[in-house]
Amino acid sequence: MKLKGCLTLVLSVLLAASPVFAAGKLHFYNWAQYTSPELLKKFTEETGITVTVDNFDSNETMIAKIKAGGHGYDLSVAADYIIPVMVKMGLLQKIGINQLGNFKNIRPEHVDVDYDPGRQYSIPWHWGTTGISLNTQYYNGPKADSWALLFDPPDELKGKINMLASMNAVINAALFYLDLPKCNSNKADLKKVNDLLIRSKQHWATIDTIVLEKMTSEDIYASQNWNGASMSVRMELPSVKYIFPKEGMHIWQDNVVLLADAKNVKEAKIFLNFIMAPENAALMTNFSRFANAIIGSEQYLDAKIATAPEMTGAGGAVKTVYIPQCSQKVTAIYTKIWNNLLK
Numbered sequence: 001m002k003l004k005g006c007l008t009l010v011l012s013v014l015l016a017a018s019p020v021f022a023a024g025k026l027h028f029y030n031w032a033q034y035t036s037p038e039l040l041k042k043f044t045e046e047t048g049i050t051v052t053v054d055n056f057d058s059n060e061t062m063i064a065k066i067k068a069g070g071h072g073y074d075l076s077v078a079a080d081y082i083i084p085v086m087v088k089m090g091l092l093q094k095i096g097i098n099q100l101g102n103f104k105n106i107r108p109e110h111v112d113v114d115y116d117p118g119r120q121y122s123i124p125w126h127w128g129t130t131g132i133s134l135n136t137q138y139y140n141g142p143k144a145d146s147w148a149l150l151f152d153p154p155d156e157l158k159g160k161i162n163m164l165a166s167m168n169a170v171i172n173a174a175l176f177y178l179d180l181p182k183c184n185s186n187k188a189d190l191k192k193v194n195d196l197l198i199r200s201k202q203h204w205a206t207i208d209t210i211v212l213e214k215m216t217s218e219d220i221y222a223s224q225n226w227n228g229a230s231m232s233v234r235m236e237l238p239s240v241k242y243i244f245p246k247e248g249m250h251i252w253q254d255n256v257v258l259l260a261d262a263k264n265v266k267e268a269k270i271f272l273n274f275i276m277a278p279e280n281a282a283l284m285t286n287f288s289r290f291a292n293a294i295i296g297s298e299q300y301l302d303a304k305i306a307t308a309p310e311m312t313g314a315g316g317a318v319k320t321v322y323i324p325q326c327s328q329k330v331t332a333i334y335t336k337i338w339n340n341l342l343k
Contacts, residue, residue, distance in 0.1 A: 023047075023048035023049065024048070024049045024050075024264060024266070024267040025049065025050050025051075025052070025264060025267065026049055026050070026051045026052070026074055026075065026264050026267045026268060026271055027051075027052050027054075027072050027073045027074050027075075027263075027264070028051055028052070028053045028054075028073065028074070028075045028076070028271075029053075029054050029055075029056060029062060029065075029066075029071070029073040029075070029076040029077070030053055030054075030055060030056070030076070030077045031055060031056065031057075031077060031209075031254075032055040032057070032210070033212070033229075033232075033288070034055075034077065034126075034254075034288050035053050035287075036283050036284050036286070036287035036288065037287075038283050038287065039275070039280060039283045039284055039287070040053070042280070042283070043271060043274055043280075046274075047267075047270055047274070049267045049270065049271070051271070054073070057165060057209050057210075058165055058166060058209065059078065059079045059082045059166070060167065062076060062077075062078065062082075063078075063082060063085065063086060063089075063091070066086070066091050066259060067089060067091060069261065071259075072263075073259055073262070074258070074259060074262035074263060074264045074265070074267070074268045075256055075257065075258060075259065075262070075268050075271065075272075076256070076257055076259060077125050077254050077255065077256055077257075078122070078254070078255055078256075078257045079168075079252060079253075079254055079255075080113070080115045080252060080253045080254075080255065080322075080325075081115065081168060081323070081324070081325045081326070082325075083115045083116050083121060083122055083255060083257065083325075084115055084116075084325050085325070086121075086257065087116075087121055090260055091259060091260050092121045092122075092257050092258060092259060092260055093121075093258050093259070093260045093262070093265075094120050094121060094258075095119070095120065095121065095122070095123065095258050095269065095272065096269070097118070097119050097120065099269065100123075100269065100272060100273045100276065101273060102273050102274075102276035102277050103119075103273075103276060105276050105277070105278060105281075105294050105295050105296065106119070106123075106124060106276060106293055106294065106295070107293050107294070107295055110124050110127075110253070110293035113253070114324050114325075115324065115325055116255070121257055121258070122255035122256065122257050123255060123256045123272050123275070123276065124253060124254075124255055124256075124292065124293035124294075125254045125255055125256050125275075125284070125292075126228070126253075126254050126284065126285070126288060126290035126291060126292060127251065127252065127253040127254065127290070127291050127292075127293060128226050128227045128228055128251070128252060128290045128291055129226070129227045129244070129249050129250065129251055129252070129320060130164070130169050130172070130173070130224065130225070130226055130227075130249060130250045130252065131224075131225065131226075131227060131230070131242055131243050131244050131245060131249050132147070132149055132150065132222060132223065132224060132225060132230075132242070132243035132245060133211060133215060133222065133223045133224075133225040133229075133230040133233050133234075133240050133241075133242060133243075134149060134221070134222045134240065134241050134242075134243050135215065135218070135221045135222065135237065135239050135240050136239050136240070136241050137239040138156055138157070138160070138221040139154055139156040139157055139221060139222070140241075141154065142154070144243065145243060145244075145245065145246045146177075146245055146246055146247060147173055147174075147176055147177035147245045147247055148177070149161075149222055149243065149245075150163065150173070150200065150204075150222065150224055151173075151174065151177050151196055151200045152200070153200075153203050153222070156221070157203070157221050157222050158203045159203065159205055160205060160219075160220050160221040160222065161203055161204045161205060161220060161221070161222050161223065162204065162205060162206045162207070162208055162211060162214055162220045162222075162223035162224070163204055163206075163207045163223070163224045164207070164208075164209055164211075164223075164224045164225070164226075165207050165208050165209045166209065167334055167335065167338040168250075168323075168334070169224065169250065170197070170207075170224070170338070170341070171193060171197075171334050171337060171338070172250045172323060173224060173245075173250075174193045174196050174197055175189075175193060176245065176247045176248045176249065176250075177196070177245075177247055178192055178193065178196065179247065180192070180193070182321065182323045182326075183323065183324070183326035183327065183330050184330065185327070185329055185330045185333060190333055190337065193337060194337045194340065194341075197337065197341050198340070198341065201341065205219070205220055206220065207341075207342070211223045211225050211229055211230075211233065212229065212232055212233050212236070215233045215237060215240060216233065216236045216237050225242070226252075226290070227242055227290070227310040227311065228288050228289035228290030228291075228310065228311075229289075230242040230310055231289040231305075231308050231310040231311070232289055234310070235304075242309065242310045244318040245318065246318060247319075248318065248319035248320070248321055249318060249319070249320055249321070250320075250321060250322075250323055251320045251321060251322045252322075253293075254290075256272060256275070258272070276294055277294075278294050278295065278296035278297040278299070278300060279297070279300045281293075281294035281297040282294075282297040282298075282299075282300030282301050283300075285297065285301060285305060286300075286301060286302050286305055289305060289308070289310070289311075291311060
């Protein structure tokens, strides 16, 4: 017991200090275009720990690979709604939040979250909204403030629409458009959702999470999209505008989790502490163009990021809703609707 206590104390001191030199390695699983190379370079220079990153294209892909085992990852990014599922499956281990000196930098509203009370299993990565990227060069008329752009599109957009390859994002958008309750198990309501998606699909070109290339090549003119990803599109194609649909939109939070079968736990905790330093959180935001949850990071943000319309929002005119983890019953029905859509 004494030896274990001493080791815990040593680890606490290491994690509270910065920089920490502890040569090692770390394997990270994340979305594409979501990990700052500059952040990783700085982390390795300061700690001696090298980080390899693999990418996934959906939360469902991520959890399937983690569940299968043998993946070799230490850390992964996971959406808010999927963390309770991963905990229940035994895929995560507790981080030991009190050992991380920079934990104090997390904004209070991001600490006691319903999907991980007290942040036992996760650290905030980025948060944002899910709306629409619209190329106003091709359309900027009626419906340009509505989910109707995707579900009942004008002729100019038909066949030029992409939807995100994300079950929850697509179904929640449909629920907003139809003005129906979220985490909905009502059969009549969900039939309306299913019918809407099947009817709308004829007007969609693709269902994909890689939006930047599709929009900048002008293969598509409109896409369901996340706000930071939409900003990236606009910076390459100024005619693209991020739409905050008047019917309402989803607020989400991505998080970093420590996997149950992680081999490099000490290195993982050093990295988790590192990303909660304000200057490092700003590096993350400046690259991905998504907001972070770290106090003091604002002073390090690029001006074009801090004042971007995708970040500052719609001035409170649009209802933004955080949607908690739905029940297993609801998730099972959503999965049937989603699989039917993908046929």
